[in-house]
Amino acid sequence: xxxxxxxxxxxxxxxxxxxxxxxxxxxxxxxxxxxxxxxxxxxxxxxxxxxxxxxxxxxxxxxxxxxxxxxxxxxxxxxxxxxxxxxxxxxxxxxxxxxxxxxxxxxxxxxxxxxxxxxxxxxxxxxxxxxxxxxxxxxxxxxxxxxxxxxxxxxxxxxxxxxxxxxxxxxxxxxxxxxxxxxxxxxxxxxxxxxxxxxxxxxxxxxxxxxxxxxxxxxxxxxxxxxxxxxxxxxxxxxxxxxxxxxxxxxxxxxxxxxxxxxxxxxxxxxxxxxxxxxxxxxxxxxxxxxxxxxxxxxxxxxxxxxxxxxxxxxxxxxxxxxxxxxxxxxxxxxxxxxxxxxxxxxxxxxxxxxxxxxxxxxxxxxxxxxxxxxxxxxxxxxxxxxxxxxxxxxxxxxxxxxxxxxxxxxxxxxxxxxxxxxxxxxxxxxxxxxxxxxxxxxxxxxxxxxxxxxxxxxxxxxxxxxxxxxxxxxxxxxxxxxxxxxxxxxxxxxxxxxxxxxxxxxxxxxxxx
Numbered sequence: 001x002x003x004x005x006x007x008x009x010x011x012x013x014x015x016x017x018x019x020x021x022x023x024x025x026x027x028x029x030x031x032x033x034x035x036x037x038x039x040x041x042x043x044x045x046x047x048x049x050x051x052x053x054x055x056x057x058x059x060x061x062x063x064x065x066x067x068x069x070x071x072x073x074x075x076x077x078x079x080x081x082x083x084x085x086x087x088x089x090x091x092x093x094x095x096x097x098x099x100x101x102x103x104x105x106x107x108x109x110x111x112x113x114x115x116x117x118x119x120x121x122x123x124x125x126x127x128x129x130x131x132x133x134x135x136x137x138x139x140x141x142x143x144x145x146x147x148x149x150x151x152x153x154x155x156x157x158x159x160x161x162x163x164x165x166x167x168x169x170x171x172x173x174x175x176x177x178x179x180x181x182x183x184x185x186x187x188x189x190x191x192x193x194x195x196x197x198x199x200x201x202x203x204x205x206x207x208x209x210x211x212x213x214x215x216x217x218x219x220x221x222x223x224x225x226x227x228x229x230x231x232x233x234x235x236x237x238x239x240x241x242x243x244x245x246x247x248x249x250x251x252x253x254x255x256x257x258x259x260x261x262x263x264x265x266x267x268x269x270x271x272x273x274x275x276x277x278x279x280x281x282x283x284x285x286x287x288x289x290x291x292x293x294x295x296x297x298x299x300x301x302x303x304x305x306x307x308x309x310x311x312x313x314x315x316x317x318x319x320x321x322x323x324x325x326x327x328x329x330x331x332x333x334x335x336x337x338x339x340x341x342x343x344x345x346x347x348x349x350x351x352x353x354x355x356x357x358x359x360x361x362x363x364x365x366x367x368x369x370x371x372x373x374x375x376x377x378x379x380x381x382x383x384x385x386x387x388x389x390x391x392x393x394x395x396x397x398x399x400x401x402x403x404x405x406x407x408x409x410x411x412x413x414x415x416x417x418x419x420x421x422x423x424x425x426x427x428x429x430x431x432x433x434x435x436x437x438x439x440x441x442x443x444x445x446x447x448x449x450x451x452x453x454x455x456x457x458x459x460x461x462x463x464x465x466x467x468x469x470x471x472x473x474x475x476x477x478x479x480x481x482x483x484x485x486x487x488x489x490x491x492x493x494x495x496x497x498x499x500x501x502x503x504x505x506x507x508x509x510x511x512x513x514x
Contacts, residue, residue, distance in 0.1 A: 037266050037383055040439050041233060043112055043225040048438050049385070052431070053263060054114075056099045060428025063099070065120060066092035067182060068352070068420050072136040075173045081401070081410035086364050087417060090135070093178045094126035097423065102217065106225070111237050113222040119215045120183075131179040138416050139407075141187040141207045142170045143397050144345045146405050148193075148201060151344060155201065162192055172407040181419060184208025202343055209395055209419065219279055221260070233384065234263040236277050247282050247340040253321025257284040261377055261391075264384035274303045276377070281349055281393065282341035283322070285309055287377055295378050295387035296432045305375040307356035310334050310349075332358035335396075335415065346398040351375070352420040353394070361415050373420075383439055387427045394420035 040048040052059035068091030077083035098121070101114040122131050145167065149156050156163065166189045176185065184206035194205040204211050212218070219240050226233030236256055237243070245254040258275025259265075268274060273286035287303035294300060308316045312333040313323070323330035324340050331337050331348065334357025338347035350357055352373035353366045362368070378388040396415045402408040427435070 037439070038226065038230045041263070041266065041383060041385070042227045042230065043223070043234065043263075044106075044227060048434075049263060054101050054104060056097075060430035061425060062428070063097040063423070063425045064123070064126070065095045065097050066422040066424065067095070067178060068092060068422070069133075069135045069178060069181070070137065070417050070419060072138070072173060075136060078411060079172060079407070081412055084363055084412055084414055085416060088365065090133075091128060092126070092422070093129065093131065093133070094123045095120040096123050103220075107222075110225055110228040110232075111222050112225050113220060113238075115217040115220050117215060117217045118213070120210075122179075129178075132177045134175045134177050135181075136173055137176050137181060138397060138399070138418060139170060139172055139174045140397055140418065141189050142167070142172060142405075142407060143399055143416075144207075145189050145193065146402055146408060147346045147398075147400075148344055150402070150404075152201070155197065156193075159192060159196055163189065166192060167405065170407065172411070180208065182209050183214055184211030223259070226265070231265050231267070233265045234259045235265065236260065239277070239279065245282065247324075248321045249324060249326065250318075250321030252318050253283065255284060257286075261389055262386060264379055264386060266382060266384040268301070268379065268381075268384055270301050274377070274379070278391070281336070282338065283336075285375070287375075290376075292381075293378060295427060296429070298380060298387055298427075298432065298435070300378045300380050300387050303377050303379065305351075307333070310336055310351070310356060312358070332361055334358055335361065346400075348396040348398050348415050350394045350396060350415070350417075352392050352422075354415075363414070363417070366417075385427075385435065385439075386425070389423075389425045391423040392420065 043053060044050060052061075056063060068089055070087040070089055072078070072085055073088055074083050074086045078085050097118055099116055099118045101116055104112060104114045106112045124130060145163070149163075170189065184204070185208065186205065187207050190202055190207055191205040194202050206212070221236065222238040222241075224232035224235045224237055236259060239245075239256055242256075244251075244256060248254045256277055258277050260278075261276045264274065270289040273288050275284045275286050277284045285305055286309060288306050288308075290302045290304045292299065293302050310333065311319060313320045313327070313330055315333060320327050320330070322336060324337050329337070334350055334354055336349040338349050339345060350361075351368070353368040354362045355368035355370065355373040357368070373392055374390075375392050376388075376390050377386060379386055395418050397418065398413075399411060399416045400408070400413050401411055
């Protein structure tokens, strides 16, 4: 009995010790996990992510920019003011995007600065047509010049005669190729203004949604490396040397928050918004947690840009800072006035097909669909690595009726779409394997060791408990049988088995023979 108690005691002790070790390992392994992630993910030449971060060509992933064009089908009715634009979408026209970070410089304060340069290469095999496909589109330079003349009349006085001739000959709509609308074309009105005023009014004598941005640097970024504080990994510190923007009317609106979405701080709280700064839209965009999902077998959290981001001030009071020049000039929900960061041009940003916009601005034949037109980013739950992203934005111009310009004398006021784009990224297959072997597998092993030790301890304790319960049950059963036998014996009950008829006859015959 004593030996049995010793064995039971040893089993319970071993189980408890293993459980205690498993629990004690939680903070220790938490530190180990933090150390592993910091080693692999900080922005330093020796880290796992550095090569792909510094030059996209070092990654197996492909980044695409897909362009969706709009072709105007009722230009005469729009000119007469009898109808709003009826636009037919065609796309995608796909470009491969490759980004290189130049002049990478590490600083003593835990930051690194660089100049990003993106190159766009047309991919006909992934497109519905060629770059020279033509579309009937809005003559954007005409609309822009008309708006600038009204807002800055004194500046245009010396250009009045020459500009009047050009404006008189200009048409409100023109044929442009995909390449022209995206990467720019020479416009005589823009050239005249630029030649006289330099970049005081216009940034270029060309017009294009991304004019001058193909294989060209146009800003300097400075981000935290995460070495001294991993929670600041890739958080933007400065843009062009400044910690804040100057386009908007409130401190909140002018804040430079978040990352560029290529890499994010680990251990993100899904209950907090994740900010992405986009220089192309001149602001930070808050993305909110939507759901848990997976990309190529890797679990992640999906964050999306919701209707609140471009909501009206009733839906989102913080958006009052994006009403320019003041709160009396707020645009309807779903729109962002970009004029302050686009040299005064009446540029308006929206989601494709006016997703989340006020119904009053949605044009005929626009079909906003969340799954096709939302902006999203899928982030690994623990490390913050971006596994998939899609930035979808539509570029528009505000067209107003203006009796001083014959082309605009009858038109209805409208937010006129020029095109929309989808910049997409999905982690490459080779990168998936590298990520799993370098980061995910070690993390899984650490967790398995921790919970494995704890589970073994619990199992041993359960086995001991089950053994004791069964042993006690057998002892109780044996004790009950013994007690019943003694009671029957005390009551004079013969416990011997009764003889059956055959046995009785056999014994009787034996007596007679004798």
